[in-house]
């Protein structure tokens with residue numbers, strides 16, 4: 001790989017004796033990882049069924065390395081949301097924030113959703129996570145991953161940090177700023193990151209990060225925790241960004257992150273004021289652990305915050321729509337959705353816990369998308385299928401992951417079943433994949449067109 005000469009000189013200057021070990025990693029394969037999804041499967045069951053050779057990621061209890069010749073993205077278990085493919089060092093970030101069920105969490109730079117889905121799993125789908133992404137296309141990809149992993153407590157927005165800060169001053173218990181960065185830790189994964197790199201770009205990113213952090217600060221509650229992370233090595237975007245943030249506000253406390261499994265401290269000598277306490281931050285280097293590289297800082301807001309005085313979202317659903325949905329529910333499901341219901345035109349959603357009013361915000365998804373009211377009937381959404389357990393529906397059709405039928409289903413083809421039971425949940429080895437409607441011995445395929453295998 002041809003690295004930019006300015007980058008090489010800079011890293012040699014910074015890392016001194018360590019530089020040769022750092023550069024030797026560019027002659028090695030990148031690290032591949034996946035994280036099983038505890039919202040759908042536990043560790044033991046996952047290790048029993050998973051068809052790939054895995055070894056554990058030491059700093060993430062749900063994370064595993066897989067070999068380069070495996071293709072986990074093509075397996076039906078991926079479509080069923082049993083795991084998320086994620087760069088291993090990125091898995092450490094959510095472990096540092098560690099939200100609890102019931103908390104109010106913001107993932108400010110969230111697409112494509114690796115960390116959002118990990119945070120939501122830690123929250124056991126309870127409480128609220130606002131997953132925001134500034135770029136519309138990426139916000140859609142985020143929403144698709146949230147759906148696939150069965151996350152039901154998210155409000156997905158497509159906003160600037162500035163706009164969110166106007167809506168949510170002092171609102172969040174925990175905030176993740178997984179900042180846009182120069183991506184030096186992406187070089188082995190993505191050649192574009194190498195081509196895009198320049199020292200000027202590093203400096204632009206550092207300015208952007210300061211802005212984002214300022215708005216994140218405004219949204220934190222007193223006692224709230226903010227985690228800042230990047231996948232780059234430059235001091236300007238890491239130690240110096242945190243140094244400037246701590247200098248701007250006098251009610252921030254830098255908390256210590258445990259340094260185990262090869263995780264290294266941040267470097268005081270890379271700050272402008274030789275800030276000793278920066279050692280509390282964490283650096284994940286490719287030459288000291290198996291991963292592409294990350295920087296993580298954990299900060300507590302100790303001073304008072306404005307108390308949030310916004311309104312919560314209220315149910316706005318017509319009686320007819322509720323009737324249609326409840327009729328479907330009684331016929332097809334074995335559970336009752338008890339969360340407040342919310343309609344966007346003909347689409348029905350179950351709101352997350354303590355969901356704020358979102359009028360005026362660009363919302364991509366809220367809570368659980370139940371389905372769409374059509375003339376005199378209700379059509380369930382794919383998100384509902386992926387949030388259910390097989391015992392929560394009246395009828396299901398279980399396909400084996402290596403069967404022709406499973407492939408046919410994922411390609412959008414009809415399947416002959418010989419029965420006539422109406423809506424049923426199609427599962428792969430017992431894990432939901434999507435809906436089908438059985439009429440006169442044939443299963444009509446409701447696997448979404450945009451997700452179908454070619």
Ligand SMILES: C[S@@+](CC[C@H](N)C(=O)[O-])C[C@H]1O[C@@H](n2cnc3c(N)ncnc32)[C@H](O)[C@@H]1O
Nearest residue numbers: 109110111112113114115134135138178179180
């Ligand atoms: C490192 S990526 C996030 C990765 C994500 N957290 C994950 O784990 O999958 C940073 C994200 O910040 C977004 N971004 C870019 N400029 C931004 C800005 N000014 N404010 C907020 N987010 C921004 C990018 O589009 C990108 O999706």
